[in-house]
Amino acid sequence: MISVAVVGAETPGNVGTIARAMKNFGLSDLYLVDPPALDPEGEAYGFAGHAREDVLPNATETTFDDLVERFHTVGTTAVTNEDARKHVRYPYRTPADLADSLRDVETDTCVVFGRERVGLTNEELARLDEVVSIPASAEYPVLNLGQAATVVLYELRDLSVAETQHPDAVERADEPEIEGLHEQFAALLERINHPEGKRAKTARLFRRLVGRAHPTPREARTLRGVFRRAAMFADPPDDD
Incomplete structure (x- = not known):
């Protein structure tokens, strides 16, 4: 099973956006570490779409220690190291690689997203089991928190979505x-x-x-x- 955690989010709207992406791609278990106030009348619920009905109100507030103890953890980062001499952010997988690696493994995995401005710290990443990074442009690799979560969860959709609105294959003329x-x-x-x-x-x-x-x-x-x-x-x- 795949869960999602957001550590130290500063903007309620990003929490709502992540909840919405979870709903889009068949995920429901959201964990929040040091979250901002999530007013049911505020932007978190406004950005959550239909996830305001289940994912967001059922989110669990927890601690970073609890995530590490309970899950196989995957930290997300835009900034990576180039080689094995600095292994806090190396080696790393792309989101598609992560999906492939989890396909045949039965484990409770939590994908952990960090803060809007600084992401996850080196100290936090050092405690997580894997690192995943989106292969964006070298000139500007940093994505908005909500965007990053949407990309990663999209790549994991085959592990979490039983059926989409798209057919499995296009019917070809005989x-x-x-x-x-x-x-x-x-x-x-x-x-x-x-x-x-x-x-x-x-x-x-x-x-x-x-x-x-x-x-x-x-x-x-x-x-x-x-x-x-x-x-x-x-x-x-x-x-x-």
């Missing part, structure tokens, strides 16, 4: 339908008198394009209809 699309495209090239020496290359480019696109049945039917009508309105080839 091969006869796609081959019919290629046949109609070839016929259209002939109908518009595309240079004969270029038709094979153009048809091949179109085949590669369609191959990468994996059109759905509806897309293939629509394109076939367009090509059919285009051929009807095209001038016939000049036989002279």
Whole structure:
């Protein structure tokens, strides 16, 4: 199970934003260390969206020591060390790497986010089990606390969300339908008198394009209809 902790948040709105991201990606257990006051009429609940109904009001106030004792902990940071000589912030995983590492492990993990201005201190990170960092631009790697939490929790969604609003896979048109699309495209090239020496290359480019696109049945039917009508309105080839 994956939980989320926020240490020393200064802005109630960021707590609400993190609660909302948790709701988006199927997480419910929120722990707060030294939180600001969270007024039900204030910005925390205003920013939380539907998480104001369950995630945020059910958040547990706790201590940093309790997090370390109870969970496999993952600290988040924008600032990392480059090599193993300074290992407080090294080695580190990307959020996607973290998701892969937790996929086949049964453990109660808590992803720990720090303060808006300074994040987690070296002393705090030294007590946590792992470090994760978002690979942002070297020119400006520091994300807003709410943004960082949203990115990390998005990458962990496969571990926490049983079902999303998106289908597992896009339905691809069957091969006869796609081959019919290629046949109609070839016929259209002939109908518009595309240079004969270029038709094979153009048809091949179109085949590669369609191959990468994996059109759905509806897309293939629509394109076939367009090509059919285009051929009807095209001038016939000049036989002279």
